[in-house]
Amino acid sequence: MAEKIVTGDEVIVIRGKDKGARGRVRQNLPREDRVIVEGVNLVKRHRRATPGVQQAGIVEMEAPLHVSKVMLICPHCGKPTRVGFRFTESGEKVRYCKKCQATIEKPTATRSRGK
Numbered sequence: 001m002a003e004k005i006v007t008g009d010e011v012i013v014i015r016g017k018d019k020g021a022r023g024r025v026r027q028n029l030p031r032e033d034r035v036i037v038e039g040v041n042l043v044k045r046h047r048r049a050t051p052g053v054q055q056a057g058i059v060e061m062e063a064p065l066h067v068s069k070v071m072l073i074c075p076h077c078g079k080p081t082r083v084g085f086r087f088t089e090s091g092e093k094v095r096y097c098k099k100c101q102a103t104i105e106k107p108t109a110t111r112s113r114g115k
Helices: none
Strands: 010-013 022-030 034-037 042-047 059-062 070-073 085-089 094-096
Touching: 010 034
Parallel strands: none
Antiparallel strands: 010 022, 010 070, 022 034, 042 059, 085 094
């Protein structure tokens, strides 16, 4: 299945408690149809101390959102949009904005190690 929303895309939340929040996709979980968006869907977890690594306490972290609750923001027109696919002359499959018909390139996401 082709992925309409990929890591590094800017999205807006369209349903739930964080409706209207914007952020970048930090992680994509295609098998579960979920994405983790920076600064959105924050939950609190009680963590046990790990000697020399982690202090005990309540930690705020981002929880995954279902992909149907977010919409891609087109980098060209700046509006939330649906994503379509089409083929270029060279036969490559590319994403495009259904509102302005502009091609949406896959972002160059910097890979971060750590949680």
